[in-house]
Amino acid sequence: MKAHRARMYFLSRFVAATAILGFVASCSSNSILDAYTSPTPPVNGHVYLIRGLIGEVFSRGLDDLAEKINRRGLGASVHGLFSVNSLTEEIIAKYKTDPSSAPIILLGHSSGGDAIISMAERMRAANVPVGIAFGFDPTPLAGRVPDNVELFVNIFQKTNPIGGGVVMSGEGFRGRLINVDLREHNEIIHINLDKSSTIHDLIVDEIMDFVAHGGKNQISAPAVPSLSQAKHQRPIAASSPNYIRPYFLAYLIPRNEPIELWDSGIQIAARPGETLQTIASGYRVPAWLVAQVNKINPDAIIEPGKALIIPQHMYRSDRSAVHIPGVSR
Numbered sequence: 001m002k003a004h005r006a007r008m009y010f011l012s013r014f015v016a017a018t019a020i021l022g023f024v025a026s027c028s029s030n031s032i033l034d035a036y037t038s039p040t041p042p043v044n045g046h047v048y049l050i051r052g053l054i055g056e057v058f059s060r061g062l063d064d065l066a067e068k069i070n071r072r073g074l075g076a077s078v079h080g081l082f083s084v085n086s087l088t089e090e091i092i093a094k095y096k097t098d099p100s101s102a103p104i105i106l107l108g109h110s111s112g113g114d115a116i117i118s119m120a121e122r123m124r125a126a127n128v129p130v131g132i133a134f135g136f137d138p139t140p141l142a143g144r145v146p147d148n149v150e151l152f153v154n155i156f157q158k159t160n161p162i163g164g165g166v167v168m169s170g171e172g173f174r175g176r177l178i179n180v181d182l183r184e185h186n187e188i189i190h191i192n193l194d195k196s197s198t199i200h201d202l203i204v205d206e207i208m209d210f211v212a213h214g215g216k217n218q219i220s221a222p223a224v225p226s227l228s229q230a231k232h233q234r235p236i237a238a239s240s241p242n243y244i245r246p247y248f249l250a251y252l253i254p255r256n257e258p259i260e261l262w263d264s265g266i267q268i269a270a271r272p273g274e275t276l277q278t279i280a281s282g283y284r285v286p287a288w289l290v291a292q293v294n295k296i297n298p299d300a301i302i303e304p305g306k307a308l309i310i311p312q313h314m315y316r317s318d319r320s321a322v323h324i325p326g327v328s329r
Contacts, residue, residue, distance in 0.1 A: 052110030061195030103131030113138025137163030
């Protein structure tokens with residue numbers, strides 16, 4: 001009898017704690033939190049960060065990430081999973097009233113990563129665009145990315161039993177969808193991915209570079225040139241290549257390689273005498289990444305004219321500028 005009462009006590013405490021956490025999370029979109037984390041930004045746009053299921057415990061790293069974004073001059077606020085419906089309606093209403101409030105940027109951890117896809121779907125129905133969305137190890141139950149999203153970056157661990165969701169595109173998707181698998185970086189797990197300072201820095205840079213380039217929806221940009229054109233063309237500056245659309249990139253970062261995000265890609269044709277190393281060096285891309293994306297042996301001879309996909313940074317022109325030997329800049 002005593003053991004039964006003890007079990008019932010702990011069960012009731014767990015239910016109560018869960019209810020409290022849900023209430024606190026649902027309040028995280030209130031003006032009190034927004035006033036604390038979102039000073040008047042000097043640039044347009046806003047980043048909405050969504051916690052996981054018990055996010056007040058396991059998604060606390062989003063608070064630090066929001067603070068870092070705010071310090072860079074862009075508004076950011078953290079919200080609980082249970083507030084997603086009302087938050088989505090607020091975002092839609094804000095955009096309809098003032099389109100200059102864009103770009104809308106979404107980020108979600110765990111179940112919050114699933115939620116931002118649902119949010120994007122509802123925004124699509126209201127004809128509201130989403131600039132960038134970031135998933136932090138969403139679950140396999142995550143939906144498909146709708147076609148109003150310009151860029152979706154999914155940072156996950158394929159073998160993770162809690163998250164591990166590979167994000168896929170929905171019908172008509174014409175943006176860019178990036179799946180970055182960190183399974184070999186075992187210093188990162190589901191409950192600390194949102195707290196990684198390395199990932200924070202990458203996310204903040206990606207967001208601020210996007211905003212600095214106008215934060216515009218790029219979906220209507222020209223498609224990649226044909227292979228016959230690519231054989232005779234190389235970009236002479238990072239601001240001018242023809243990016244592939246729609247673009248799908250999935251890569252596994254090796255254990256001993258630094259974590260890096262690549263948000264776009266171009267198609268080239270190998271020139272006579274080029275090797276994997278010279279191509280990677282010329283485009284400032286890791287050789288392992290070029291080999292992995294194109295499914296080629298790193299030591300294989302590259303045949304002239306062979307079509308290759310080269311990952312790129314669309315917005316970071318200072319760090320991804322293309323330099324081809326013999327081509328003036």
